[in-house]
Amino acid sequence: MTVGFVLLCHQSLGRAAQVAAHLAERDCPVVVHVDTRVSAADRGAFAEKLKGLANVRVISRQACEWGTWSIVQATLDAAGVMLRDFPGVGHVFLASGSCLPLRPVQALRDYLGQRPDTDFIESVTTEDVGWTVGGLDIERFTLRFPVSWRKHRRLFDTYVRLQRRVGFRRRIPQAITPHLGSQWWCLTRDTLAAILEADDRPEIDRYFRRVWIPDESYFQTLARRYARRIESRSLTLSKFDVHGRPHLFYDDHLQLLRRSDCFVARKIWPGAGALYTAFLSDDPGQGAHGEPNPGKIDRLFAKATERRVKGRTGLYMQSRFPRPDRVNARTAAPYAVLQGLDVLFADFEGWLSRLTGSRVHGRLFGAERAAFAGGEQVFNGGLSDSPILRDYNPQAFLANLIWNTRGERQIFQFAPQDNLAILPFVATDPQAYMAVVSGAWAIPLAMQAVRPDADFVALRREAALLQRQETEALDLLSQPTSKARLRHWSLVEFLERAQDHLQLVVDEISPGTARRLTDMPQMVDLTPLPQFLQALRNEGMQPVLAGDLGDLEALIQGGEKRGRLRVAK
Amino acid sequence: MAGDPASIDRLDILVFCTLRNEIARLPGFLAHHRALGVRRFLIVDNASTDGSADFLADQGDVILWRAEASYRLARFGMDWINHLLARYGQGHWCLTLDADERLVYPYWQTRPLSALTEWLESQGREAFGAMMLDLYPKGPLSAGGGLEWFDAGNYVIQRKPGLNCLWLQGGPRARAFFADKPRQAPTLTKIPLVRWHWRYAYHNATHSLLPPRLNAVYDKGELTSGLLLHDKFRPLVLDKSAEEKFRRAHFGRPEDFDPYYDSLIADPELWHPHSTRLTGSWRQLEALGLMSRGGWV
Numbered sequence: 001m002t003v004g005f006v007l008l009c010h011q012s013l014g015r016a017a018q019v020a021a022h023l024a025e026r027d028c029p030v031v032v033h034v035d036t037r038v039s040a041a042d043r044g045a046f047a048e049k050l051k052g053l054a055n056v057r058v059i060s061r062q063a064c065e066w067g068t069w070s071i072v073q074a075t076l077d078a079a080g081v082m083l084r085d086f087p088g089v090g091h092v093f094l095a096s097g098s099c100l101p102l103r104p105v106q107a108l109r110d111y112l113g114q115r116p117d118t119d120f121i122e123s124v125t126t127e128d129v130g131w132t133v134g135g136l137d138i139e140r141f142t143l144r145f146p147v148s149w150r151k152h153r154r155l156f157d158t159y160v161r162l163q164r165r166v167g168f169r170r171r172i173p174q175a176i177t178p179h180l181g182s183q184w185w186c187l188t189r190d191t192l193a194a195i196l197e198a199d200d201r202p203e204i205d206r207y208f209r210r211v212w213i214p215d216e217s218y219f220q221t222l223a224r225r226y227a228r229r230i231e232s233r234s235l236t237l238s239k240f241d242v243h244g245r246p247h248l249f250y251d252d253h254l255q256l257l258r259r260s261d262c263f264v265a266r267k268i269w270p271g272a273g274a275l276y277t278a279f280l281s282d283d284p285g286q287g288a289h290g291e292p293n294p295g296k297i298d299r300l301f302a303k304a305t306e307r308r309v310k311g312r313t314g315l316y317m318q319s320r321f322p323r324p325d326r327v328n329a330r331t332a333a334p335y336a337v338l339q340g341l342d343v344l345f346a347d348f349e350g351w352l353s354r355l356t357g358s359r360v361h362g363r364l365f366g367a368e369r370a371a372f373a374g375g376e377q378v379f380n381g382g383l384s385d386s387p388i389l390r391d392y393n394p395q396a397f398l399a400n401l402i403w404n405t406r407g408e409r410q411i412f413q414f415a416p417q418d419n420l421a422i423l424p425f426v427a428t429d430p431q432a433y434m435a436v437v438s439g440a441w442a443i444p445l446a447m448q449a450v451r452p453d454a455d456f457v458a459l460r461r462e463a464a465l466l467q468r469q470e471t472e473a474l475d476l477l478s479q480p481t482s483k484a485r486l487r488h489w490s491l492v493e494f495l496e497r498a499q500d501h502l503q504l505v506v507d508e509i510s511p512g513t514a515r516r517l518t519d520m521p522q523m524v525d526l527t528p529l530p531q532f533l534q535a536l537r538n539e540g541m542q543p544v545l546a547g548d549l550g551d552l553e554a555l556i557q558g559g560e561k562r563g564r565l566r567v568a569k
Numbered sequence: 570m571a572g573d574p575a576s577i578d579r580l581d582i583l584v585f586c587t588l589r590n591e592i593a594r595l596p597g598f599l600a601h602h603r604a605l606g607v608r609r610f611l612i613v614d615n616a617s618t619d620g621s622a623d624f625l626a627d628q629g630d631v632i633l634w635r636a637e638a639s640y641r642l643a644r645f646g647m648d649w650i651n652h653l654l655a656r657y658g659q660g661h662w663c664l665t666l667d668a669d670e671r672l673v674y675p676y677w678q679t680r681p682l683s684a685l686t687e688w689l690e691s692q693g694r695e696a697f698g699a700m701m702l703d704l705y706p707k708g709p710l711s712a713g714g715g716l717e718w719f720d721a722g723n724y725v726i727q728r729k730p731g732l733n734c735l736w737l738q739g740g741p742r743a744r745a746f747f748a749d750k751p752r753q754a755p756t757l758t759k760i761p762l763v764r765w766h767w768r769y770a771y772h773n774a775t776h777s778l779l780p781p782r783l784n785a786v787y788d789k790g791e792l793t794s795g796l797l798l799h800d801k802f803r804p805l806v807l808d809k810s811a812e813e814k815f816r817r818a819h820f821g822r823p824e825d826f827d828p829y830y831d832s833l834i835a836d837p838e839l840w841h842p843h844s845t846r847l848t849g850s851w852r853q854l855e856a857l858g859l860m861s862r863g864g865w866v
Contacts, residue, residue, distance in 0.1 A: 241864055245691055252679040269684060301866055308864030311791040315858045316726055318700040318758065319787045319794035321735055326789060378841040381722025384744045392751035396725040403858060404722035 001090030002027055003105075003112055003186070006078040008071070009097030010035035010064060012270035013042055016097030017049040020056060022280045026105040029055040029086040031078040032097075036063045057081050067149055069208065071183075071215040079192055090116060093186045098267040099236065100249075100275060104282050108235075108263050112186070119191050119227045122181030122234045123220040129180045136160070140212040141178045142169045149212075173207050175200060181220040184236035184266065187227075194226035195219065237262040237294050239301045242308060247301065254278055256300070262292040314403055314431070316396065324395075330429040331402040335410040336509040337426060339473075340437030340491070341502075342413040343444055345521035349373070352411065355519075356510040359405065361412035365394065365419040380404040387419075394422040402431070411509060416441050416470035423476045432484035434477060435505045439491040439546025441466045443524060446532035460539050470545055492547025495555045498523070526556045571625070572632030574611075574657055581608035582662045582682050585653055587636075587646035589615040591668035593805060595624055601671045603630070606681035607664065611657060613649045651770050658765030662686040665761050665775050666797070672699055672761065674795030675851050675862035688793070688865050690764070696778065697762035698786030699795035700724070701755075702859060703740045704847070705802045705839035713804045720744065721845040721857045724757065734758060734777045734784035741839040746832045759797050760786055793863035796854060802839065810834050 005023050009016040009032055020030045032050075034043050043060055050056045059081060062074040075094060082092055091112045101108070112118075126138040136143075143163045149156045172178060187195075198204065204222070208214045223230060237260060239247040246267045249257060251274035257265055258278075268275055311320040314332025324330060342348045342362070353360040353373070362371030370385040377385050381404035383397065384390070390397045402410060414434075426432045445459050445466075477486050487505065494501050503517050530553040533543045546552060577583065584607050591598070599610065610631045614622040625631045636649060654663055662682070664672060674685055674697075689697055706714030724739035735758055743754035758776045763769065763783065772779050786792060810833040845857070854860050 239866075241692075243692070247866055248684075248688070250676065250680050250684060252676060269680075269687075271681065271684060304862070304864050304866040307791050307861070309790045311789065311861075312858065315791075317724070317794075317858050317861070318698050318726075318735060318737055319792040319861050319863065320790065321726055321728065321787045322789035376843075378744070378843055380843050381845075382720030382741065382744055382841065382843060383723045384748060386744075386748040389743065389748050389751050393725040393727070400722045400724070 001113065001116070002029070002088055003091045003093055003109055004029040004031070004082045004086050004089035006030075006075060006082060006092060006094045007032045007097055007099075008035075008064065008074055008078070008094070009033065009046075010038060012098060013038065013046045014049075015268070015270050015276065017046055018276060018280060019097070019100060020050055021053060023101070023105060024050070024053040024056045026282075027055070028105055028109075029057075029082065029089055031057045031059065031082045031085075033062070033064075033074040033078045034058060034060040035074075036060050055086065057085060065148065065150075067145075067213045069210075069214050072208065072218045075215070075219075076196065080196055083189065083193055083196065090189055091186055092189065092192050093235070093264070094184055095236065095264055096184075096266055098270070099184075099264050100266075100268045100279050101264050102237075102257050102260065102279055103263050106282075111263070115229075115231075117188060117190075118229045118231050119185070119187045119223050120231050120233065120235045121185035121187060121220060121223050121227075123179040123223055123230055123232050124181055126178055126180060136212060137180065138178065139164075140180075140217060141172055143212070144168070144170065144210055145212045146210075170207075170210070173200075173204060175225070176204070176221050177224060178217060179220045179224055180217050181232070182234040182236065182238065183215045184234050184238060184264075185219055185223075186235050187219070187223060191223055191227045195222045198222075198225075235262070235292065236264045236266055237292070237297065238266040239297065242305055248272075249275065251275055256297055260292065260294045260297050261290060262294055314399060316399055316403075324425075324428075329431050330395075330425060331399050331431045332406055333402055333409070334431045334433065335402055335412075336433040336435070337412060337414050338435050338505070339414045339416075340440030340494075341435070341505070343415075343440050344437060344491075344494075344523060346524055348521055349413065351519075351521040352506075355506060355517075356409075356411070358409045358411050358510060361410065363415055363418055364398075364401070364412040365390070365414060365422055367417065367419075370397070371413075391419055391421070394419055395425045398422060398425065409510065416466045416473060420469060420473055420476070423473055427477045427479060427482040427484050430483040433487075433509055434484050435487040435508075436474065436477070437489050437491055437494045438470055438474065439543065440494075441470065442491075442533060442536075442543065442546055443526065443529060446528040447525075449532045449535070450528045456535070456539075460536060460541060463536055463543065464541055467541075467543065467545060474545075490545060490547035492551045492555065495526075495552070530556060570632075570634050572630075574632055576632075577609050577657065577661075579660070580683075582606060582664065582686065583608070583658065584610045585612075585650050585658070585663055585665045586610065586668060587613040587615055587649055588617070588621065588668040590617045590619045590621060590809075592617070592619045592621045592624060593803070594668050594800060595621060597800075598666075598668050598671065599628065599631075602664070602666075605672065605677065606683050611653050613646065613653070615646065647771055647774060654765055654769070654771075655767050659767050661765055663763055663765045665763075665771065669800045670701070670759075670761070670797040671800060672795055672797055673851060673854070673860075674699065675793065675855055675860065675865060677795075677851055685793075685865075686762070686764070692793075692864075694786075694792075695764045695766075696760050696783040696786055697793070697795065698758070698760050699762065699797045700737055700859065701740075701757040701759050701799050702796045702854075703742055703757075703799045703801065703839075705741055705844075707840040707844070709836050709838050710802050710806060710833075711804050711836045716800055716802060717847045718840055718844040719847065721859070724859075725751075729777075731781070732772065732777045732784055733781035734760075735787055742829075745837055745839055746829050760784060761797060762795075791861040791863045793865045794860045796860050806833060 005028055024030045047058050061077050062070045064070045064074055129137055147155045208218050248267050248269040250269050251272045313329050349360045359373045361373045364370045369387055370390050372379040445463055448454055449459055533549055536543050584602055612625055612631055613634045613636050615636050625633045702719055704716040705718050706716055708714045720740050727736045729736050737757040738754045747754035756776050761775050770779050777784050810830045
């Protein structure tokens with residue numbers, strides 16, 4: 001026994017003729033149905049190419065419109081010719097003119113020869129089908145579809161809605177249970193003959209004429225009536241995009257297709273000359289050639305669909321620009337923003353970098369420059385440390401920084417005098433972690449205040465400004481819409497258990513690396529701070545963000561006595 | 570005029586270009602796009618004095634017009650291009666380029682442009698975005714090193730609501746020449762490949778089109794996009810900058826560009842330790858997020 005091919009063709013007839021000849025020359029009878037809308041000249045040229053082959057028939061009876069009965073009718077016509085003219089055919093393989101056999105014909109013949117009673121047809125009940133585009137599954141069988149979906153989409157949808165509203169339902173014939181599946185099948189002679197010669201075929205055909213996309217249900221349903229053994233899968237590899245259109249295969253898919261071990265693939269781009277040359281040969285190529293294994297191709301296409309629909313998280317580029325309020329994560333990877341720690345501890349960045357192995361930047365949003373780790377002027381991806389360039393689009397600056405360093409966690413310092421314009425972006429980014437020791441900005445001011453040449457009026461003005469800015473920043477970060485993780489301590493709260501809080505921060509910014517802090521960073525000298533804050537108060541300002549002044553004083557003095565705070569002198 | 574527009578086949582992909590004194594770049598420009606499957610080049614030569622016009626007239630696939638009016642008068646050559654597009658572009662996929670731009674896109678080494686345009690049509694798309702990617706050498710420009718370096722991740726994007734388009738800026742020129750006035754940095758948005766209809770027009774160079782729906786070459790996922798490799802920073806850019814500054818050919822306010830030309834004439838080095846080197850594989854550019862295959866597998 002051999003296998004016969006029914007080929008449905010409507011375009012790139014040159015390629016179809018190549019495939020038909022290849023199959024026929026290897027003792028596979030071929031019946032081609034050429035769409036009647038193909039010009040007579042093209043049909044003539046096609047028939048001419050196959051003229052010398054005795055086991056090829058070319059018919060042209062239907063104008064095949066997508067989604068309609070004409071495709072099933074063309075298949076039935078061609079299958080009838082196949083059964084009538086070629087008694088040696090044990091299996092009939094339905095393919096299109098843009099299909100390409102991937103394995104030598106003999107391999108397919110052997111495979112089917114070992115499974116003489118098996119019908120290979122994807123056939124799934126409407127409840128279990130997961131791939132219908134547009135949500136029509138059982139309704140394909142119970143509604144009417146008199147208008148073309150491709151040409152009059154709006155009218156089609158309206159008519160479907162109308163039928164749903166009035167509760168219209170067609171009666172499904174008793175004899176069948178609707179099943180759906182890929183259009184492309186390989187049926188045994190017996191099953192196909194039973195379908196074609198059924199006594200009630202006129203009635204069945206009349207019903208299916210008005211079913212939506214019957215080429216995905218006619219044979220899939222009827223095979224269930226007659227088959228001895230169904231393997232519910234297609235031997236044809238075919239993939240669809242998000243719009244339900246078939247993907248094309250190109251020359252660069254050669255290895256992928258070869259390794260898939262599938263028998264036939266669809267659709268092949270007509271220009272893919274290397275594929276036609278490679279596969280229309282008797283060379284088995286490499287590979288074990290066992291069961292078809294399209295898993296790798298499935299994953300590749302699933303990934304492509306995800307990239308098309310969702311895109312890469314945190315990437316903003318010419319062909320991906322989601323509205324900021326419509327994305328979940330605004331940047332590509334988790335990062336940490338620390339406020340106040342860099343003024344509380346000496347060489348905090350160096351210490352943290354050594355401890356966590358992360359890249360620890362200085363104040364990226366500082367007024368003088370973007371203080372990249374290591375003092376670089378141009379950072380990954382060509383990011384400049386120019387504050388003007390950065391502030392031209394701070395969101396893009398941060399999104400770029402995180403994107404450019406994928407795979408390596410970024411940590412940077414922030415201060416109330418920095419560009420606050422970035423904070424709404426950070427606050428609404430679930431990738432962001434922010435730890436704030438509020439009131440810490442007073443520490444450097446207090447140190448300046450003890451200098452003999454200190455300008456207290458200027459320092460007081462500066463303090464008032466920073467307090468205002470920090471209040472604004474904390475407001476932004478604690479909005480109900482905020483998605484960033486925020487840790488906030490007043491300076492006093494932090495100092496009360498400095499080591500524990502620092503441990504918490506380290507644990508949270510480098511999860512999975514449980515490290516006990518044995519080597520604490522050096523805390524700066526806080527002795528001038530209470531006096532400075534008191535002086536601010538005396539000048540009429542109310543420093544609130546650092547915490548209670550009395551507690552602070554007790555902590556700084558008591559801390560020294562009890563040795564809880566190691567203070568750098 | 571040389572070449573016959575009547576020789577254009579209905580299915581040909583066409584390149585449209587205006588140029589002046591590009592003899593050094595033209596062979597590479599033509600060869601690259603021929604290899605992609607471009608069948609006809611419709612070129613306006615704007616009074617070249619370096620033999621560009623004679624060279625072009627000898628090419629079998631170039632249809633050449635010679636123009637003497639100043640570049641500025643014809644709004645940066647766009648009026649000529651829009652005119653040619655309206656006259657000859659109808660129904661064709663048209664690729665509008667400068668002579669220092671080379672189109673690349675996902676799979677470009679293995680799939681010709683017609684594969685791309687068929688894919689775009691299957692997705693219902695009429696226009697294809699390809700950001701301009703400035704290439705530069707290592708070392709000062711005058712040293713003439715290979716143009717194989719670029720900035721991988723310093724591009725900034727704003728939405729322009731009226732035109733429905735994205736405004737892309739950044740790259741080495743913004744970094745090196747416009748660090749104190751980034752708003753004036755060159756626009757890198759490009760929509761060079763369009764299935765033309767006589768009702769369409771380029772609005773602002775090839776940065777944006779009318780009607781505005783054509784500018785929607787992006788969405789919330791990823792659409793398929795390419796890049797125009799910008800082969801500008803060769804040593805001859807130094808001479809050309811001096812000439813262009815003198816000719817003041819830029820539309821808008823030409824004097825805005827004087828500091829830019831001055832920086833270029835000063836022979837800067839654009840390379841830095843974080844520059845990325847072109848590997849030649851489109852996958853590199855896609856992985857960096859500069860272009861995307863979208864749903865095209």
